[in-house]
Amino acid sequence: MSGNYRGKHVLQNGRNILLWAVGAAAVLALIMTVVFSIRAGGTPQGPGGQSSEPPMGTSSSEIDSAISSMGSSSGSAQPPPDVAVDPPEAVPYDFSQPVPQREAVENGYFDDAAFVGDSRTDGLMLYSGIGTGRNLTSNGLSIFKLAEKKALKIDGKKYTLLEALALEEYGKVYLSLGVNELGIHNDKGFYNSYCAAIDEIRKVQPNAVIYIQGLIPLNEQQIEEYNGNKYNLTNEHLRVYNDLMRQAAEEKQVVYLDLYTEFADENGALPEGVSRDGVHLVKDACKRWLEYLKTHTVEFDELYPDGLPGAAEPDISTEDGSVQG
Amino acid sequence: MKKLLTFTLALALSLGLTACGREQNDAPPLYGTSHVKAMADAGAFSEELEELDGDTAFLLYKLADCGLEREDLKDCAVLRSAGATCEEGAVLVFAGADEAEAAERALKDYIQSQIDANTDYRPAEIPKLEEALVDRRGETLLLAVANDLEAAKKAVE
Known part of the structure; x- marks a missing residue:
């Protein structure tokens, strides 16, 4: 009996030791878990024990950047030298949207700019106070005639505006045409002509930012009073042209300036006092136009960080077919 | 005798x-910059015109093309249409009569270029341009492209 009792006692003691050991192990594991969590950064646990997600709108690059900065601030979490860290990818420019507003540039920004347009643009150059930039304008010019009308005389020789544009190198080209052809209902032709004009401008000015300026609205009542609106200029068709110009800008990967929204009143028209004939802008409005241009700029490298889309490789072959090194 | x-x-x-x-x-007497306002006040123009500064006037009239420097244009008053018409009035004051004489040629070329640029675009404005007054007195020069040229002339008498 005693032996049995003793045997039972020994057995009971062994069970107690085992229970203590298991309990101690569990406590130790819990302590280690807590300590590990704290040392690893202590990601707070959400309700139900799930990790909290990053806030909406936080991009993976922002998270990567935040992690990177955390590591560098501690000074102790340097990545191993054999681990390559990819630089954050640049967000491609969205050519479907108008140029967003940003801090105003000085007038000197336009020192290397060419302004291609009609009499409205001529007004901008004369009355806005811009004081710089190349005035390549022609009264009554339309996009349909841009490539053929010999509108400028330089040193006694006549040039089309595109030919004149090719005579010097520019960093920016501002294009504004469309009002004089509002009475011509050839929308497909208008779109194709705009695309062709952009191609031509890019051909002669490959390093320039090309700005397509949406048409500033009209005051149809003033036009009616001034000349009976004999050319049938309407804001309805102007909006169609603006949409086509925006599409052309996206198609050709150039930027679009939404001047229509800047100037239109609640009825989509040019307000009273901005023009005397419903088309051409008075001096104060030209200044406002310039201010818009100064606060809506974009750099070439932002648009084309990897070079122009579809840009041909430079031709380095010679006439005899050999290739220069 | x-x-x-x-x-x-x-x-x-x-x-x-x-x-x-x-x-x-x-x-x-020489022309003065106040003559430009006098022409406007006399009803020479059919609309309210916009003011231009000397730098812009120098570029607009292509005075460099006739060998002038910006400093040669000592003073000026220029009123010009924002685009509804081709009307404008200007008095330019130069450093000397020789400079004014050179500028007179530039203004006549400018008027011709306005005729060329507006024949198809604003044909109703062509008579005003063809009758434009460009007159030099000493080192001063007057330009008037007016709706009522007689009113302009009377204003500067």
């Missing part, structure tokens, strides 16, 4: 001096 000769010479000299004086007094 000697007295008669002396009297005749004195009379001739006196008449000559008087004639010279009259010639000097008859010379029209």
Whole structure:
């Protein structure tokens, strides 16, 4: 009996030791878990024990950047030298949207700019106070005639505006045409002509930012009073042209300036006092136009960080077919 | 006889001096920048015109093309249509008569370029351009492309 009792006692003691050991192990594991969590950064646990997600709108690059900065601030979490860290990818420019507003540039920004347009643009150059930039304008010019009308005389020789544009190198080209052809209902032709004009401008000015300026609205009542609106200029068709110009800008990967929204009143028209004939802008409005241009700029490298889309490789072959090194 | 000769010479000299004086007094006064506002106030223009500064005027009239420097244009007053018409009025004051003479040629070229640029675009404005007044007095130059040219002329008399 005693032996049995003793045997039972020994057995009971062994069970107690085992229970203590298991309990101690569990406590130790819990302590280690807590300590590990704290040392690893202590990601707070959400309700139900799930990790909290990053806030909406936080991009993976922002998270990567935040992690990177955390590591560098501690000074102790340097990545191993054999681990390559990819630089954050640049967000491609969205050519479907108008140029967003940003801090105003000085007038000197336009020192290397060419302004291609009609009499409205001529007004901008004369009355806005811009004081710089190349005035390549022609009264009554339309996009349909841009490539053929010999509108400028330089040193006694006549040039089309595109030919004149090719005579010097520019960093920016501002294009504004469309009002004089509002009475011509050839929308497909208008779109194709705009695309062709952009191609031509890019051909002669490959390093320039090309700005397509949406048409500033009209005051149809003033036009009616001034000349009976004999050319049938309407804001309805102007909006169609603006949409086509925006599409052309996206198609050709150039930027679009939404001047229509800047100037239109609640009825989509040019307000009273901005023009005397419903088309051409008075001096104060030209200044406002310039201010818009100064606060809506974009750099070439932002648009084309990897070079122009579809840009041909430079031709380095010679006439005899050999290739220069 | 000697007295008669002396009297005749004195009379001739006196008449000559008087004639010279009259010639000097008859010379029209120079144009002043205030004449531009005077033309506008006289109703020479059919619409309210916009002011241009000297730098812009120098570029607009292509004064560099006739060999002038910006410093040669000492003062000016320019009013010009924002685009509804081709009307404008200007008085330009130069460093000297030679500069004004060179600028006169530039203004005539400018008027011709306006005719060329607007023949198809604003044909109703062509008569105003064809009748444009470009007049030089000493080192000053007047330009008037007006709806009522007679009113402009009276305003600067």
